[in-house]
Amino acid sequence: MKTTKYIFYILFALFTVKGMQAQHGDHQQEKSNTNQKVLSPHTTAMAMINGAHIHIDYSSPRVRDRIIFGGLVGYNTVWQAGAHKATWIETDKELVIGDETLPAGKYGLFVIPGKENWTVMFNSRWDQHGKDEYDESENILAIEISPEKLEEHQEALLYEVKEEGGDKGIISLAWEKTKIKVPFQVAE
Numbered sequence: 049m050k051t052t053k054y055i056f057y058i059l060f061a062l063f064t065v066k067g068m069q070a071q072h073g074d075h076q077q078e079k080s081n082t083n084q085k086v087l088s089p090h091t092t093a094m095a096m097i098n099g100a101h102i103h104i105d106y107s108s109p110r111v112r113d114r115i116i117f118g119g120l121v122g123y124n125t126v127w128q129a130g131a132h133k134a135t136w137i138e139t140d141k142e143l144v145i146g147d148e149t150l151p152a153g154k155y156g157l158f159v160i161p162g163k164e165n166w167t168v169m170f171n172s173r174w175d176q177h178g179k180d181e182y183d184e185s186e187n188i189l190a191i192e193i194s195p196e197k198l199e200e201h202q203e204a205l206l207y208e209v210k211e212e213g214g215d216k217g218i219i220s221l222a223w224e225k226t227k228i229k230v231p232f233q234v235a236e
Contacts, residue, residue, distance in 0.1 A: 087110055102138070106135035136155060141235065158182055197227075218230065
């Protein structure tokens with residue numbers, strides 16, 4: 049009787065773990081017969097602009113024939129601006145964004161997409177899973193941005209940090225048919 053009971057527990061544990069791994073694997077990876085392809089690979093964007101090192105760390109989901117903005121990512125709702133963990137940005141110098149200053153540091157990057165305007169938020173809690181722990185009161189800076197419509201389809205979520213001359217730069221996010229640009233200036 050004891051042996052049967054132990055075998056049952058072992059089989060139950062094995063099937064439960066296998067089932068959980070399969071569910072989690074389906075969420076993160078697409079498997080083929082020849083290789084594994086990660087659907088939302090971890091990636092970075094960074095640049096040195098006027099002595100400031102600006103680094104963005106994010107997971108890059110793919111469109112995969114889905115409607116992204118107004119579909120997968122709802123309008124007028126907070127989004128962690130990437131897949132899985134919240135996207136974060138780090139700067140080792142102060143950045144002037146709009147009329148406000150973002151102190152040197154590391155921040156969670158969140159957005160609220162809208163049809164006409166987006167809100168981009170730099171949040172003091174950079175190490176979060178998704179938007180589950182997002183708290184608006186912890187925003188250090190928020191700015192309204194008008195999105196641009198892309199001519200070309202952008203399959204993978206793409207961040208870029210680019211110099212615009214001297215101490216000015218642009219942080220951009222592009223995905224599907226939408227792009228936003230956050231202009232900044234490195235503070236002296």
